[in-house]
Amino acid sequence: MAIALGEANRAAQAGEVPVGAVIVESSTGRVLAQAHNRVERDNDPTAHAEVLVIRAACEMQGSPRLGDCDLYVTLEPCPLCATAISFARLRRVYYGAYDPKGGGVDHGPRIYEQATCHHKPEVYGGLSEEACATLLKEFFQSRRNASD
Numbered sequence: 115m116a117i118a119l120g121e122a123n124r125a126a127q128a129g130e131v132p133v134g135a136v137i138v139e140s141s142t143g144r145v146l147a148q149a150h151n152r153v154e155r156d157n158d159p160t161a162h163a164e165v166l167v168i169r170a171a172c173e174m175q176g177s178p179r180l181g182d183c184d185l186y187v188t189l190e191p192c193p194l195c196a197t198a199i200s201f202a203r204l205r206r207v208y209y210g211a212y213d214p215k216g217g218g219v220d221h222g223p224r225i226y227e228q229a230t231c232h233h234k235p236e237v238y239g240g241l242s243e244e245a246c247a248t249l250l251k252e253f254f255q256s257r258r259n260a261s262d
Contacts, residue, residue, distance in 0.1 A: 115186050115188070115208065115210060115241050115242045115246075116242075117134070117136045117145065117148055117186070118134040118135055118136045118148070118163075118186045118187055118188050118210070119134060119188060119210075119242065119245060119246065119249070120134065121134025121135065121136070121148055121149060121150040121163065121188075122134035122150060122163075122188045122246070122249055123249065124150050125150035125151045125152075125163070126249065126253045128150075128152075128154075128155065129154060130150060130151040130152060130153060130154055130155065131151050131153070131250075131253070132150070132151070132188070132249050132250055132253045133150065133151045133162065133163045133187065133188050133189045134148070134149070134150045134151075134163055134187070134188050135148065135149055135150070135163035135164050135166070135167045135185060135186065135187040135188070136148045136167065136185070136186045136187075137167045137168065137170075137171040137180065137183050137184070137185050137186075137204075138183065138184050138185075138186065139182060139183055140182050140183060140184050140205055140206070141182055146167075146170070146171040146174050146175065146183065147166075147167040147168075147170035147171040147174065148167060149163050149166035149167045149170065150163050150166075151163050152166065160194065162192065162194065162195050163187060163188075164185065164187055164191055164195035164198060164199065165194070165195060165198050167185070168180070168185075168198055168199070168202045168204075171183060171202075172202065178201075178202070179202060179203040180202045180203060180204050180205075181203045181204075181205060182205060183204055183205060184204065184205055184206040184207070184208065185199060185204050185206070185207045185208070185235075186208045186209075186241070187207070187208070187209045187210070188209070188210040188211065188242075188246040188249070188250075189209060189210060189211050189213055189217075189246060189250065190209050190211065190212050190213040190216075190217035190218075190219050190220060190221065190239060191207065191209065191217070191218055191219050192213070192216050192217065192218050192222075193218030193222060193223050193225055194218070195218070196218035196219050196225035196226065197218075197225055199235060200225065200226065200231055200232065200233045200234070200235070201233075203233050203235075204235045205235060205236065206235055206236040206237070206238065207219070207235050207236070207237045207238070208238045208241045209237075209238070209239050209240075209241065209246075210239075210240070210241055210242045210243050210245070210246025210247070211243055211246040211247040211250060212239055212240065212243070212247075219237055219239070220237070220239055
């Protein structure tokens with residue numbers, strides 16, 4: 115999660131919502147990919163950290179499925195990312211801050227609880243929750259203060 119937090123800090127410094135993600139090969143612990151949100155930079159509403167690391171890890175592995183991989187992300191995945199995680203067949207998801215407004219795993223549509231979801235990863239929320247939540251709160255507070 116420390117690597118994901120580092121990526122989230124890079125996102126904040128770039129003016130992006132501070133979310134960072136890492137995909138790790140579970141059998142070896144090797145980091146396959148790491149990224150942070152690039153929505154603003156890329157002018158791409160799908161350039162979420164999770165989507166970017168899934169793309170990079172799939173390319174590295176030469177497969178659209180990552181069954182032997184785990185995702186670490188600083189914020190509960192949104193519905194878009196939760197669905198991408200399912201399609202990629204990730205083994206486990208570890209996330210930091212809970213997202214009652216925009217989350218898609220433990221909040222909102224709860225993607226993995228839907229009958230139409232064909233792959234449900236193991237999910238563990240609240241990992242380094244305080245550090246992840248603080249980074250997000252400080253980022254949005256600074257944006258509100260800048261617009262005053």
